[in-house]
Amino acid sequence: MxxxxxxGIPESFSKDIKLKGFKIxxxxxxxxxxxxxxxxxxxxxxxVTGNMVGSHGDKAFKINGTALFFVNPNIPHSIxxxxxxxxxxxxxxxxxxIASRERTEILQNSPLFRSDGTPVIPLNKEQAAFMAxxxxxxxxxHSSNYHRKDELLKNYxxxxxxxxxxxxxxxxEPQHKNAASRIAHSFTELLERQFPIxxxxxxxxxxxxxxxxxxxxxxxxxxxxxxxxxxxxxxxxHIAERITTEAKALLLYTDWSVADIAYGLGFEYPxxxxxxxxxxxxxxxxxxxxxxx
Numbered sequence: 001m002x003x004x005x006x007x008g009i010p011e012s013f014s015k016d017i018k019l020k021g022f023k024i025x026x027x028x029x030x031x032x033x034x035x036x037x038x039x040x041x042x043x044x045x046x047x048v049t050g051n052m053v054g055s056h057g058d059k060a061f062k063i064n065g066t067a068l069f070f071v072n073p074n075i076p077h078s079i080x081x082x083x084x085x086x087x088x089x090x091x092x093x094x095x096x097x098i099a100s101r102e103r104t105e106i107l108q109n110s111p112l113f114r115s116d117g118t119p120v121i122p123l124n125k126e127q128a129a130f131m132a133x134x135x136x137x138x139x140x141x142h143s144s145n146y147h148r149k150d151e152l153l154k155n156y157x158x159x160x161x162x163x164x165x166x167x168x169x170x171x172x173e174p175q176h177k178n179a180a181s182r183i184a185h186s187f188t189e190l191l192e193r194q195f196p197i198x199x200x201x202x203x204x205x206x207x208x209x210x211x212x213x214x215x216x217x218x219x220x221x222x223x224x225x226x227x228x229x230x231x232x233x234x235x236x237x238h239i240a241e242r243i244t245t246e247a248k249a250l251l252l253y254t255d256w257s258v259a260d261i262a263y264g265l266g267f268e269y270p271x272x273x274x275x276x277x278x279x280x281x282x283x284x285x286x287x288x289x290x291x292x293x
Contacts, residue, residue, distance in 0.1 A: 021097030022153060024135070024142045027088040043095065043107065044071035045160055047131050048088035054079040056119045066128040068121045068164055070112040073196075073253075077119070089135035091157070098154060110161055114192060121168045134160060183223060184230035187212055191238060195246050197264040200256070204266035207243070209235040244280050247273075251289045258285045 027048065049066040056077045063069070066088075071077055098107060111117035123131060138156050141149050190212060194204055206212050212235065213220035227235045243265055250261045262273030277285050 022091070022093040022142075022150070024089065024091045024138050024153075026139065027090060042073055042092045043113070044073075044090060044092050045069075045157065046071070046088060046090040047128075047135050049128075050081060050087065052079055052081040054120075059119075061120045063120060063122070066123045068123060068131060068160070070110075070117075070119045070161075070164070072107075072113045072119075073249075089132070089139065091135070091138060091153075093153075093157070097150070098157070106158060106161060110165070112161060112164055118168065121164050123167070127167060131160070131163070134163075180226035180229050183216065183218060183226040186216055187223060187227055187235065188231075188238065190215060191242055195242065197246055197250065200260040200264040203264055204243070207239065207266045209239070212239075240280050244277065247277055247285070248281075248288065251285055258289075261285070 027046075046069045047066070048063060048069060050063065052063045054061055054063070054069075054077065056071075095107065107113050112119065112121075134156060138153060141152055141156075146152065190206065194206060197204060206215060209224055210220050213223040216223065224235050227233070227238065231238070247261060247265060250256050250264070251258075256264070258273070259270045262270040265273060267273040267276065274284055277283075281288070
């Protein structure tokens with residue numbers, strides 16, 4: 001049996017992903033690891049059948065039957081399976097594998113991959129059969145000698161994402177009925193576009209409501225009113241929640257030091273980050289990191 005790392009993914013698979021940028025495999029047989037923790041270095045699209053519960057950021061979800069699931073490596077996530085059997089498929093890939101700007105935007109902008117999106121889509125029998133056919137085709141392409149299979153697999157990724165959106169359109173898709181809606185949407189897009197943080201050498205640039213207002217060329221009071229009117233939450237709350245989500249991902253799924261995480265998130269000193277994180281979450285960065293061990 002292939003040796004597994006803490007994520008539950010065989011090490012041979014991880015090496016394959018790092019080398020080629022993608023890996024597809026079938027899920028079958030008994031499962032020895034009941035908890036699968038998310039990794040930070042690849043995206044994942046899966047088709048699963050079973051009984052399980054999981055978390056995606058601060059949201060919980062259940063799967064009882066067949067469902068598509070979408071994992072963003074920058075959002076903390078985990079799955080606990082309530083049975084020892086599993087069935088389905090998983091396609092893992094890096095952002096670099098997608099390559100083109102258009103395809104990268106599909107990942108970043110799709111509600112299926114966003115922190116405020118819906119990562120799990122239940123499927124009926126007909127939808128499950130169709131999706132299973134796509135994954136089987138991808139598995140066949142992956143093992144073939146076709147010299148442009150990378151490009152073909154990228155097309156399948158797009159197809160699955162669009163089919164998922166067709167099956168379950170995003171419930172909170174902005175309609176931009178007025179100026180407030182437009183500015184609030186522009187703010188959330190600009191906020192999300194800053195992540196993930198890849199290196200402490202390129203720290204977060206927009207961290208305050210004033211920063212975002214200047215970038216959007218509007219007065220900060222107008223930005224605050226628009227965001228609160230449309231979303232029900234203040235601008236500062238959105239910023240704090242997204243920074244905290246990124247901080248948790250870095251603490252749980254990387255070996256960055258707390259100091260590097262602090263600098264990467266735009267804090268001048270680690271102590272400022274420690275105080276900020278504790279004020280927002282109720283715990284310290286080191287305490288959260290120790291909990292995963």
